[in-house]
Amino acid sequence: MTTHTSISLQGSIRILISVFALTLPFSATAGEEIEETLSIPEDGLVAVENLAGSVEFVAWDRAEVQIRGEAGDTVEDVEIGSTASGVTVRIINRSGERQIDGTDLYLRVPEAASIEAETVSADISVSGSHGKAISLRTVSGDLQVDASPQRIELKSVSGDVEFEGSVPRSAIETVSGEIVVVGAHDEIAASTVSGDLSLEAGEVRRGRFEVVSGDLVMSLAVAEDGRLNCDSMSGDVRLSLPAGQQGNFVAQSLSGDIHSDFGKSSQVSNGPGVILEHQEGQGGAKIRAETFSGDVSIRRQ
Amino acid sequence: MKKTVGEQELLRRIGDLPREIEPRNDPWPTIAARIDRTAERRPGSGGARTWLWRAAAASLFVALAAGLLIGPRLGDLPTVTSGDTVASSAAGDLRLPATLAANEAEYQAAFREFITVGRARQGLSPQTIDRIEAGWADLRDTEDALTAALAESPGNAFLTARMMELRARQLGFLQQLAALDQDYRRLTT
Numbered sequence: 001m002t003t004h005t006s007i008s009l010q011g012s013i014r015i016l017i018s019v020f021a022l023t024l025p026f027s028a029t030a031g032e033e034i035e036e037t038l039s040i041p042e043d044g045l046v047a048v049e050n051l052a053g054s055v056e057f058v059a060w061d062r063a064e065v066q067i068r069g070e071a072g073d074t075v076e077d078v079e080i081g082s083t084a085s086g087v088t089v090r091i092i093n094r095s096g097e098r099q100i101d102g103t104d105l106y107l108r109v110p111e112a113a114s115i116e117a118e119t120v121s122a123d124i125s126v127s128g129s130h131g132k133a134i135s136l137r138t139v140s141g142d143l144q145v146d147a148s149p150q151r152i153e154l155k156s157v158s159g160d161v162e163f164e165g166s167v168p169r170s171a172i173e174t175v176s177g178e179i180v181v182v183g184a185h186d187e188i189a190a191s192t193v194s195g196d197l198s199l200e201a202g203e204v205r206r207g208r209f210e211v212v213s214g215d216l217v218m219s220l221a222v223a224e225d226g227r228l229n230c231d232s233m234s235g236d237v238r239l240s241l242p243a244g245q246q247g248n249f250v251a252q253s254l255s256g257d258i259h260s261d262f263g264k265s266s267q268v269s270n271g272p273g274v275i276l277e278h279q280e281g282q283g284g285a286k287i288r289a290e291t292f293s294g295d296v297s298i299r300r301q
Numbered sequence: 302m303k304k305t306v307g308e309q310e311l312l313r314r315i316g317d318l319p320r321e322i323e324p325r326n327d328p329w330p331t332i333a334a335r336i337d338r339t340a341e342r343r344p345g346s347g348g349a350r351t352w353l354w355r356a357a358a359a360s361l362f363v364a365l366a367a368g369l370l371i372g373p374r375l376g377d378l379p380t381v382t383s384g385d386t387v388a389s390s391a392a393g394d395l396r397l398p399a400t401l402a403a404n405e406a407e408y409q410a411a412f413r414e415f416i417t418v419g420r421a422r423q424g425l426s427p428q429t430i431d432r433i434e435a436g437w438a439d440l441r442d443t444e445d446a447l448t449a450a451l452a453e454s455p456g457n458a459f460l461t462a463r464m465m466e467l468r469a470r471q472l473g474f475l476q477q478l479a480a481l482d483q484d485y486r487r488l489t490t
Contacts, residue, residue: 049484049487049488050488051485051488051489076489090488091488092488092489093488093489094489095489118484120425120481120484120485120488121425121426121429137480137484139425139429139481139484140425140426140428140429140432155477157429157432157433157436157477157478157481158428158429158432158433158436173473173477175432175433175436175474175477176432176433176435176436176439177432191470191473193436193439193440193470193474194435194436194439210466210470212439212440212443212467212470213439213442213443231466233443233446233447233463233467234442234443234446252459254450254459254460254463268459271454271457271459272450272453272454272457273459290459290463292443292446292447292450292460292463293446
């Protein structure tokens with residue numbers, strides 16, 4: 001009982017320390033140099049918000065975050081805070097400015113740290129990280145990730161998105177930007193409206209890919225019990241699979257063509273369009289590709 | 302700032318939740334069997350009715366998503382640009398399946414209030430605005446093409462599914478624009 005009370009007290013002290021003692025506000029204004037180094041847990045979270053300019057994360061082997069940069073001319077305040085779980089950086093700009101002067105930020109972060117960043121027009125890049133998660137969101141900036149985290153979530157409106165590395169869970173979304181992914185596997189969801197989507201993946205257990213007018217070009221393998229869904233409106237779907245890929249294939253297009261090395265397509269019996277339904281081997285994988293007016297191509301590698 | 306970290310942790314935990322949870326018992330076979338029995342008693346009904354029930358459920362989901370996720374977030378967004386209220390489509394004039402038509406009404410209501418980037422427009426370059434508008438134009442072109450195809454083949458399951466997917470994409474697009482406005486407000490004083 002006494003021991004239990006003692007542990008609780010220690011826990012309470014630890015919480016108080018983490019809440020009060022580790023909050024270290026940093027402040028800078030327009031034109032000032034930003035240079036700060038803070039300790040965080042190796043698997044802590046580094047979160048950055050920056051309207052314009054750039055944000056660059058580079059992993060290193062220290063349990064510290066180093067933040068460097070120069071505040072843009074329209075910056076009202078730079079807030080850098082630390083808690084027990086990580087570090088946050090916010091670049092606050094004055095409102096009403098006709099043009100925001102961007103702030104370029106350069107951060108060194110622990111290799112196992114998770115990373116979050118949100119920008120409007122700032123480009124974001126990450127390299128060397130293998131933390132739990134990387135979550136990046138921008139409007140017109142480009143996203144570039146060369147890393148091997150456990151999970152990525154990349155969102156852009158008009159910027160391009162590039163990933164290279166190894167990741168078992170990924171969600172990528174853009175509107176008019178292009179998506180290029182190399183090295184994702186297991187669970188992948190990616191969508192774009194007018195940009196093209198290009199993917200070189202490993203074995204996929206759950207894959208969902210959606211384009212509207214862009215093309216979908218993919219090279220991957222579907223796991224034995226995997227599910228692959230490819231949807232396009234007017235863009236083409238070009239899928240390259242291992243020669244020995246087994247599974248159930250379904251493809252349909254209303255006004256486009258279907259070319260497949262796995263089964264043959266035929267006219268839909270009770271309506272417009274062409275359809276392919278085919279079982280290859282005994283595998284339980286389900287592979288589906290549908291377009292409204294684009295073509296579907298399913299080829300053996 | 303502490304609040305922000307708390308939210309991030311919460312979001313991370315939400316992100317860790319399983320994406321799909323298989324129900325212990327799948328109620329659909331029982332429901333489908335009941336529908337089929339009902340359909341057998343009605344002249345002129347067939348397999349399409351089973352599909353329509355599925356479509357109804359999906360439409361309801363999309364409509365609810367539009368109402369719950371988007372509607373409340375739009376109320377305080379100012380419209381900066383003139384003519385941004387892109388009235389959609391002749392789809393409402395078509396003889397769509399009732400479920401899809403209901404979904405259309407919800408979509409139109411949500412959409413009229415939604416096509417805005419609010420204050421964020423001043424922070425975007427002309428090229429970015431062009432690209433956003435081009436993306437939206439692509440969605441509208443596709444909508445027009447699908448609407449025309451549905452006019453020729455009303456009730457076509459493949460086309461109806463495409464239209465519902467397109468609606469989901471359009472709503473996702475609009476959500477991103479709303480998030481853009483919120484981000485811009487948060488990062489300026």
